[in-house]
Amino acid sequence: MTSVHTIDSVQHAESTPDLPQPYLELGLADDEYARIRDILGRRPTEAELAMYSVMWSEHCSYKSSKAHLRYFGETTTDEMRAKMLAGIGENAGVVDIGDGWAVTFKAESHNHPSYVEPYQGAATGVGGIVRDIMAMGARPLAVLDSLRFGPADAPDTRRVLPGVVAGIGGYGNCLGLPNIGGEVVFGPTYVGNPLVNALCVGAMRAEDLHLAHATGAGNKVILFGARTGLDGIGGVSVLASETFSGDESAGGRKKLPSVQVGDPFTEKVLIECCLELFGRGLVVGIQDLGGAGLSCATSELASAGDGGMHVELDRVPLRANGMTPAEILSSESQERMCAVVKPSDVDDFMAVCAKWDVTATEIGEVTDGERLVINWHGETVVDVPPRTVAHQGPVYQRPVARPSTQDDLRADTTQALWRPSDASDLEGTLVRMVAAPNLASRRWVTEQYDRYVRGNTVLAQPADTGMIRIDEETGRGVALATDCNGRYCELDPYVGAQLALAESYRNVAVSGAKPIAVTNCLNFGSPTDPGVMWQFSEAVRGLADGCRELGIPVTGGNVSFYNQTGDTAILPTPVVGVLGVIDDVRRRIPIGIGAEAGETLLLLGDTRDELDGSEWAHVVHDHLGGRPPRVDLAREKLLCEIMIAGSRDGMISAAHDLSDGGLAQALVESCLIGQTGARVILDPDMDFFVQLFSESAGRVLVAVPRTEEPRFTEMCTARGLPWRKTGVVDPESGALDIQDVASFPLDVLRTAWEGTLPALFD
Amino acid sequence: MKIGVITFPGSLDDVDAARAVRYAGAEPVALWHADQDLHEVHAVIVPGGFSYGDYLRCGAIARFAPVMTSVLDAARGGMPVLGICNGFQILCEAGLLPGALVRNSRLHFVCRDQWLRVENTHTAWSSRYERSAELLVPLKSGEGGYVADRSILDELEGEGRVVFRYVGKNPNGSLRDIAGISSPNGRVVGMMPHPEHAIDALTGPTDDGLGMFYSVLDSLVAA
Amino acid sequence: MARVVVDVMPKPEILDPQGQAVAGALPRLGFQGVTEVRQGKHFELEVDDSVDDATLAKIAESFLANPVIEDWAVRRVEL
Amino acid sequence: MARVVVDVMPKPEILDPQGQAVAGALPRLGFQGVTEVRQGKHFELEVDDSVDDATLAKIAESFLANPVIEDWAVRRVEL
């Protein structure tokens, strides 16, 4: 089957210029195909066509989003850039956190695969993002996962959620990466289109930053890790069924599943192997193999370097028989990395791989030329300028139009909806809300994740933010939170994205860490829908403007389009991840109250009548309409400064930010997590319902030791942050007592809060 | 005092075990799975993780590692050995401790802070505790259900070789709530929960686990 | 009453890390000559005589196996 | 070359939570009449002709199964 005439070589392509090619089936448009012919001055070979088609896909080329994403760069000031060692465009952003440490973090979506095969889809999502972090030269330290599912009681959710959770746990636990946070959100638009976004954070000494560059002619290209199989080449198997190969078995591959199976053990060993390689200085450049496999790794390495690259494709160790060059180049087999290594270091490199029992193969070398040349059994099957594959894909200005329904949506506020007012209605509403799937305890999920491994986890679920210690000597650490409320984004994508940023930022700040950088995972419907593109562009602008106002840069991110079932797009879901740094993790502020006797509860920030898009409107009235809460980033910044000062001076013993479910939810969680009761007195001059369930942004509930109360409140007053004494911690009562509403025994609240997910999914 | 901590490919909690040894004031020594040499350590910890991926059965492949031959010899000679989680599974697979660990009864991996009761304070690894003391220690495993023949269970109970028992709701279906057991001479202990993750209230629920590492130092000094 | 066996195996083109781990370990344990191993699941079901083959196939296909990545085979065995 | 199948099952007296979970789920999915389910492992090995039955038994007993909790059966199948 490797006999000469079956190979579509460059030579063969030149001699058969008019041969019809299945570019449409591979997802390329007519003009895109024409451009490839133009670039090459001939028709592409089968292998080249495979490369261009995957690299120019939406997923790899960002062709619909690029024009908008530029705005992130345009709004990043020099000051914001100061601590950024690598930014958008690299595998993952890197920031300097001080003491010589650099931290890298990034999120990625694995939505569609997780719908098709929940366990493996989610597992390989974790695997992929971890390799991105390794490609920066960092040791992966922790993961987070941000999840969206259909309604909690939908049959589809029952199928998808347990598999996704088990997959994330199964893979992450086996890698020895603590899971320190994330989200689980249920909503009707995610039926048939769950969102599985995984985030990984890693650290390295700043001088060890490895960027994906193939520099230095003569340096060797080494592929290491798992063997290459037929995984995830669903689209490209079209080629195998086409004319050239003449191979019967290949023709039979047409309906290959594009599902990949993960092997976390191989990845774990790969991590240790990479770290030893980095540690010994044996790597010039490195790239992970993710989407688009070798096509991506070779073209990106080559185009980011200063020369070309030559690859002998038949040296790639294979797992399946009779794979064609196009298939090998597009395979998305997991757990593989590609390194550029000095010739003099190759033996040492191979020895380290042998120690870890990792398969490693020299597949080519960096060349002087400017072309990426790939041979297959002596014939050239690829000869392209690598930049045209990796970076010069098409860029679309998709039509953008604000949907005509948007005005009606915004006019349909919650004002007309029935609101509870007397004590017993409020009491019933509170218990019902606490047990609602979106507000109930996430323990059923998080118990399946190892949060302890490696012994550096300082805060993890339940907490507003995950926090890990980076440096055992100094106690320096980082905090990470992810957030997004898709309902707010539906009502106003610009404000919604800023609210996601504000919440994530606040979640980091309430732990006492200082937010320093942002990543995102932008999940939207189809880019061919002008309304979706409007949501997208508004969200990007909102996020970028918000970051500029807060003074923290977006260092990277991910775009996932085509999240829709039929014509119905998901709610716009721009998940925002914020990274913070804390000089000494011993000063972290936990959620649970009651650590010290006689704490006072203070509510910081302003409460307004803001219930449009709220969890209450969703749970009680199944209503979505109106305007999202107001966002005030200057206030968020002030709040953050107060929290950091409070942490530094030991003035705060616990804190919890207010978000979904409002004050009621924050009070319940603070009591249940702290296993301590409290007595609360609401403001008699304001509607109780609004006080308990409004979702106004920029608010935090803090517990302050009585001795610190004057100092803390004076600081707030002096700096112009509104505060209100809301109650006291009451270790004796075993209840959350809200004066003039009800006294809620903690065991009643716990049953309501913790019972929901087990009842649904056990 | 030197305490060896084995690293298999796929070991995860080896760094944590080494840290616990350090916190207790001893010197951790890294032992490599492929190396028979125990480097003159005075005791050995077989740590948690997923050795070789644990795809076949937890611990099934690791027990054949060269280093385990030396550990088995040393254990028979009285060297204290502690198997934690995957380490416990490996010691059972290797026949150093009786019984086996099976899939949790609720089928899910479980990570939670778990109360344990100390049932035997005469082993090399538990002498620092008061009898019936209750410890709060992380449990994190998918295959933590301890099973053995009834006759073996009776023997373990009769000889006082149940070292730790779960308190409260049984988290994984372990027979007789067994969380940890010892060899007849009390030198080898295997347990599913992770004392090495309870050495500092900053990163674990408590520091209740430190006692195990102090215990073994006591036993080595006494020996 | 009948006993039914359902074997579920990873599809040939799908990665089988479990089988690979076994195959890789055997030579280290001193067993030569095993060139390939694949690992799947084996179910033994006790079923009423009312359950017909079509139902069994449906159980295997829709529940015991994930047809995206696994093949399955059902057979009745004599007791 | 020969193909060898090894089935490994939890011993009858050992609790089998996986099998139980399957048995419990079937009626909920609308499948009646399955009274018991046990779940084990199924291995398919490709072995050289040099590998005799005694060796296969040893592989099953000392490695693929844990005799404390599992039974095993080896059979050669025609290709």
Ligand SMILES: Nc1ncnc2c1ncn2[C@@H]1O[C@H](COP(=O)(O)OP(=O)(O)O)[C@@H](O)[C@H]1O
């Ligand atoms: N999918 C998940 N993976 C890991 N942790 C999660 C996940 N979902 C929720 N959590 C954790 O559970 C806790 C409660 O979540 P949530 O109420 O969404 O927090 P918040 O409202 O502060 O963002 C947090 O510690 C969060 O990180």
Ligand SMILES: [Mg+2]
């Ligand atoms: Mg929060």
